[in-house]
Amino acid sequence: MNVLELKNVTKKYGEHVAVDGVCLDIEKGKVLSLLGPSGCGKTTTLRIIAGFTSHDSGIVEISGKNVGHLRPYERNVGLLFQDYALFPHLTVAQNVAYGMRYRGTPSSVIPSRIKQMLSLVRMSGMEGRYPAQLSGGQQQRVALARALATDPQIVLLDEPLSALDAKLRVELRIELKEILRSVDATTIVVTHDQEEALSLGDEVVVMQAGKIVQRGTPTQIYAAPADKFVAEFVGRSNWFHGATRDRFTGGVSSYITSEGAEIRAKSAQSEQCGRADLCIRPESIELVEEAAGAIAPDPERNVLTGVVFDVAPLGADVHVVIELPGKTRLLVIRKNIDRIPAVVPGQSVRAVFAASDVLLFSDRR
Known part of the structure; x- marks a missing residue:
C-alpha cells in the first residue's frame, strides 16, 4: 500500500x-x-x-x-x-x-x-x-x-x-x-x-x-x-566524446574520441549511438605498469597508455591521475593496500578497463 x-x-x-x-x-x-x-x-x-x-x-x-x-x-x-x-x-x-x-x-x-x-x-x-x-x-x-x-x-x-x-x-x-x-x-x-x-x-x-x-x-x-x-x-566519472568507427559481433562498438583514442564499449546502446559521450567510472580501471610486459589483445578490453600525473592517498583509497596523449586526464581510484604496487608521478602506465564498463549516452546534436 x-x-x-x-x-x-x-x-x-x-x-x-x-x-x-x-x-x-x-x-x-x-x-x-x-x-x-x-x-x-x-x-x-x-x-x-x-x-x-x-x-x-x-x-x-x-x-x-x-x-x-x-x-x-x-x-x-x-x-x-x-x-x-x-x-x-x-x-x-x-x-x-x-x-x-x-x-x-x-x-x-x-x-x-x-x-x-x-x-x-x-x-x-x-x-x-x-x-x-x-x-x-x-x-x-x-x-x-x-x-x-x-x-x-x-x-x-x-x-x-x-x-x-x-x-x-x-x-x-x-x-x-x-x-x-x-x-x-x-x-x-x-x-x-x-x-x-x-x-x-x-x-x-x-x-x-x-x-x-x-x-x-x-x-x-x-x-x-x-x-x-x-x-x-552520482559518483565520479571520466568522460570522452567519441564517434562510432567499427562494430563487432557480441555488441561491441569501437569509438574514436575527440583526442584520437580508441575506446570499445559493450552495451545495449552501442548499436544505437553514432556520436556519444562515453563514461568510465574511476574504480573500474586497473593500472598496469609498463614493466609488466605486453597485454594480450582482447576485443572486449580497453588499454590506454599514459603517464602518472598525480597520486593522492586518501585513507582507504588512492586517487591516481593519468595523463593520456593530448593532455587528457583520467582519474583512477585504487584501494590503498600493500599488495597493490605503488605508482609515482612520471611513471608510464596502462589503464585497462572492460568494454562492458563503458557507459554510453547518445549525442544527438
Missing part, C-alpha cells in the same frame, strides 16, 4: 517552475531518498508534502486521503529540519513532547512516550538538558525523537546530517538507518549528498530542474544511470 502519492504536482514562483508535474509514491515502511543539486526542487517537494508550501496544481494524498487543504499539524507528518529547530528554552524532554501536546496526545501517555523515544535514539538520561548543552549529534537525535514521537504516517528528513562534521555524519548515517528500520517508518530523505542518499534509501529519486529524471535502487542509479546528468551527479 502506498502511504504517499503525488500526482502531477506543480509549483511555480512567478515564471520559475520549482516543481514540474512531479508524480511520486512510497510504500509503507520504505525509505526514499530525494537527491539532486541545489535548486532542483527537492526541498520544495518536501515542503509541499509537509504542508508548509502550497502547490499550484496536482494532488497530494496521504494514505489515500487528499491532504492539499490540510495544515501541517493536521497531516500527521513528522519533520526533521536541516538545522533541527529545537526550542532553546525547552529541555530535551519538553522538545520531544512539544508535537505530542500540540496534537492532543493524552497527558498520561506523554511521559512514557518521551522515555521510549529517547531510549530509541540513545539519549536516555538527557531529559533535563537544554539544546545549548548538547553536541550537534545529540541535537540531531533529539530532533529525530521529536519527529517520531507523534507516530507519524510519514517522516520527512531535510538534509538531516548536513550540519555535522564528516566523521560524525558517517556514524550517525548508520545509526539513523537502524532507527528508521526499527520503527518501520515510512521516510523521505532530502539530500544533495549522494553517499547519504545511496546509503539511506531503499530507492533513490534523482531530480533536476523540478522534474524526476530517474528512480531506482541505489545500485541501479549508480550502475545504470538514465542520462548523462545522473551519471555526472
Whole structure:
C-alpha cells in the first residue's frame, strides 16, 4: 500500500517552475531518498508534502486521503529540519513532547512516550538538558525523537546530517538507518549528498530542474544511470566524446574520441549511438605498469597508455591521475593496500578497463 502519492504536482514562483508535474509514491515502511543539486526542487517537494508550501496544481494524498487543504499539524507528518529547530528554552524532554501536546496526545501517555523515544535514539538520561548543552549529534537525535514521537504516517528528513562534521555524519548515517528500520517508518530523505542518499534509501529519486529524471535502487542509479546528468551527479566519472568507427559481433562498438583514442564499449546502446559521450567510472580501471610486459589483445578490453600525473592517498583509497596523449586526464581510484604496487608521478602506465564498463549516452546534436 502506498502511504504517499503525488500526482502531477506543480509549483511555480512567478515564471520559475520549482516543481514540474512531479508524480511520486512510497510504500509503507520504505525509505526514499530525494537527491539532486541545489535548486532542483527537492526541498520544495518536501515542503509541499509537509504542508508548509502550497502547490499550484496536482494532488497530494496521504494514505489515500487528499491532504492539499490540510495544515501541517493536521497531516500527521513528522519533520526533521536541516538545522533541527529545537526550542532553546525547552529541555530535551519538553522538545520531544512539544508535537505530542500540540496534537492532543493524552497527558498520561506523554511521559512514557518521551522515555521510549529517547531510549530509541540513545539519549536516555538527557531529559533535563537544554539544546545549548548538547553536541550537534545529540541535537540531531533529539530532533529525530521529536519527529517520531507523534507516530507519524510519514517522516520527512531535510538534509538531516548536513550540519555535522564528516566523521560524525558517517556514524550517525548508520545509526539513523537502524532507527528508521526499527520503527518501520515510512521516510523521505532530502539530500544533495549522494553517499547519504545511496546509503539511506531503499530507492533513490534523482531530480533536476523540478522534474524526476530517474528512480531506482541505489545500485541501479549508480550502475545504470538514465542520462548523462545522473551519471555526472552520482559518483565520479571520466568522460570522452567519441564517434562510432567499427562494430563487432557480441555488441561491441569501437569509438574514436575527440583526442584520437580508441575506446570499445559493450552495451545495449552501442548499436544505437553514432556520436556519444562515453563514461568510465574511476574504480573500474586497473593500472598496469609498463614493466609488466605486453597485454594480450582482447576485443572486449580497453588499454590506454599514459603517464602518472598525480597520486593522492586518501585513507582507504588512492586517487591516481593519468595523463593520456593530448593532455587528457583520467582519474583512477585504487584501494590503498600493500599488495597493490605503488605508482609515482612520471611513471608510464596502462589503464585497462572492460568494454562492458563503458557507459554510453547518445549525442544527438
